[in-house]
Amino acid sequence: AQSVAQPEDQVNVAEGNPLTVKCTYSVSGNPYLFWYVQYPNRGLQFLLKYITGDNLVKGSYGFEAEFNKSQTSFHLKKPSALVSDSALYFCAVRPPSSYKLIFGSGTRLLVRP
């Protein structure tokens, strides 16, 4: 079955430190990969995507993600976390020949001052 795993329910990091939110997927073929962020009582906000090309993708608000095909991973990173980055982050995959998104369970990022 096709699935997306976000192994950490919560990630805690101090402001100014680098952050990583992990995502691995189990999808056959070459899927499209996405990261979204959700602030309290809000919808999902698109951060970045990987379709093809360079394995390091840059997105909004200083976030980037690294695609690793051999490890089927797409980890979200930021060199220096801000308190305002505290939110719920979702990794999503769009399998080939499909137009729906399969989401991970979400990772809550808490950046402490």
Place this chain on the structure above:
Amino acid sequence: EAGVTQSPTHLIKTRGQQATLRCSPISGHTSVYWYQQALGLGLQFLLWYDEGEERNRGNFPPRFSGRQFPNYSSELNVNALELEDSALYLCASRSLRGQETQYFGPGTRLLVL
């Protein structure tokens, strides 16, 4: 450019009633998706509409239905409401002109009492 809009923001119903949720996509987007975000169940794909037709549906009972209008806006109808239908319902739109990203609205929070 206006984003995806959804109405109402909140909806309270009782068991057995029907709920109607509405979504207006980004101008120029022809594809509309519906997702359910229920507590403990994560984000699950519900329905996909494109050019007025239902293209795909997720693993939900037939009492979840909808339609897409000629202006590409969409309605989600949930009949015979059950307590477990309480969730945040998110609508997303996508342009078919080579764009892969789904852009989400703020959601409608449905509470079934």
